[in-house]
Amino acid sequence: MSQTVAKNFSGDSLTHNEMTAIEKELENIKELTVGMMELVKEQLKRSCNALMQHDTRLASDILRYELRVNELELTIEKACEQVIALHQPVATELRFILAVFKAVSELERLADHVEGIARVLLDKEVPFNPETLAQLETEAMYSESEQMFDDIINSLNDQDTDLARTVFKRDKFLNKTFKRSTQNILEQLRDTSDGTTDSSELLRLFQVLYRLERIGDLLTNVAELIIFYLEAVVIKHKKKRKRVEKKIAEISHNHDEDGAEQNPKD
Numbered sequence: 001m002s003q004t005v006a007k008n009f010s011g012d013s014l015t016h017n018e019m020t021a022i023e024k025e026l027e028n029i030k031e032l033t034v035g036m037m038e039l040v041k042e043q044l045k046r047s048c049n050a051l052m053q054h055d056t057r058l059a060s061d062i063l064r065y066e067l068r069v070n071e072l073e074l075t076i077e078k079a080c081e082q083v084i085a086l087h088q089p090v091a092t093e094l095r096f097i098l099a100v101f102k103a104v105s106e107l108e109r110l111a112d113h114v115e116g117i118a119r120v121l122l123d124k125e126v127p128f129n130p131e132t133l134a135q136l137e138t139e140a141m142y143s144e145s146e147q148m149f150d151d152i153i154n155s156l157n158d159q160d161t162d163l164a165r166t167v168f169k170r171d172k173f174l175n176k177t178f179k180r181s182t183q184n185i186l187e188q189l190r191d192t193s194d195g196t197t198d199s200s201e202l203l204r205l206f207q208v209l210y211r212l213e214r215i216g217d218l219l220t221n222v223a224e225l226i227i228f229y230l231e232a233v234v235i236k237h238k239k240k241r242k243r244v245e246k247k248i249a250e251i252s253h254n255h256d257e258d259g260a261e262q263n264p265k266d
Contacts, residue, residue, distance in 0.1 A: 022083065054121070
């Protein structure tokens with residue numbers, strides 16, 4: 001019988017029997033984490049189908065599966081605490097534990113947003129207008145969010161930080177789409193002259209789109225944690241430093257221009 005081969009936390013391929021005790025526990029944590037990612041991704045897909053088809057049964061399923069998400073978060077956190085207490089991991093193994101600990105919290109928050117979308121649907125007695133859903137690019141935002149999930153799961157399984165970084169570009173797409181859709185909603189709410197504007201529906205859809213945009217932010221956080229685990233790089237701090245450096249450069253440039261105006265050349 002062939003044995004399952006997996007990469008250890010140094011990137012080496014090992015069979016289960018060749019793994020050390022800590023590697024086996026870390027592999028179990030990884031499998032649980034991927035399982036939680038898959039579950040929350042499935043919740044997201046359910047919410048998309050429920051919204052597009054006005055399927056209240058699917059929306060109710062999301063509320064029911066939310067309990068499973070919470071249970072997985074607690075199970076994974078407990079497993080991480082046990083590894084720290086028993087094995088005192090260092091370097092890559094410690095970064096993995098820290099990344100997972102934070103990632104499962106982000107996934108649980110993400111699942112809360114999916115639950116919020118389900119509740120928006122359950123509060124609406126009639127289906128959303130298909131034309132309005134299309135105008136607001138709702139399905140496109142769902143599709144991009146689901147692809148972000150795929151990229152994150154594959155990047156963790158394959159230890160591929162390049163794939164994790166693709167999530168950042170997808171998040172920018174979500175942000176731009178959300179901005180366009182929000183502007184569309186505002187314009188429709190202002191223009192009520194023909195009496196066909198359904199303000200209640202537009203406000204409900206704004207809640208959905210806002211939650212999808214936040215889901216993108218949370219998935220970006222998870223991608224950053226995967227990069228931290230694999231490369232020992234804190235992306236958030238690098239982004240913040242670049243913003244600060246850019247701001248300093250702008251201030252310096254403006255200061256130079258002001259000085260030139262006050263001291264014109266002869």
